[in-house]
Structures are given as C-alpha cells and as structure tokens.
Amino acid sequence: MKFIEAKKSEEKTPEGVTIHFDGFDQLIEARNNGQFAVWEFGDFVSTTDDIPENYSQLEYSELVRQMKVKAFERQEKLEKAVSDSKSNTGIKM
Secondary structure, three states: EEEEEEEEEEEEEEOOEEEHHHHHHHHHHHHOOOOEEEEOOOOOEEEEEHHHHHHHHHHHHHHHHHHHHHHHHHHHHHHHHHHHHOOOOOOOO
16 A cells, blocks of 8 residues: 655646645556555545546546545545444443
8 A cells, every 4th residue: 555645736827826736646646556545635535446437538627526526525424433433422321
C-alpha cells in the first residue's frame, strides 16, 4: 500500500483561481501501476478504489468530481458510525 503526500498548487485562469491537488494524479498513477494507494486530505480519505472503472473515458474534472463524491460518502459513513457507537453504550435502563 502506498500513502500519498500531495502538493497543492494554484493556477490563475480568466475565470479565477483553480486549486489543484496532485493527490488525484498520484492516485490515478498508482492505479495505472496496479498499486493500491491512500491519500488523506483534511478529514477525507481517498483511495485508488474510488477511481471509477471508466476513468480513462472521463474528462479530468469529472473524474476528480466522482472521486470527491466517494470520499465524501465515506466520511459521512465514518461520522455516522462514530456517532452511533457513542450513542450505543450497551447499557440498558
């Protein structure tokens, strides 16, 4: 398993500033190399498993969007599991 340490860069465009994390690029590269990789950014975790099967047919922005959705869904599930475990102490009243 490969842990990714990503760099953030900003690109100025006529529409504004685009923030780019190379962690997405590294995850895609790892998948292309047959590796499993994990990238933690903020409270979110993204893995090579988050890359859609048809990733080679998607535009980069759509690919990143889909990966972000999967990371967000994972975070919601983790937060719910933590919340449920805190509320379920196993003590009956």
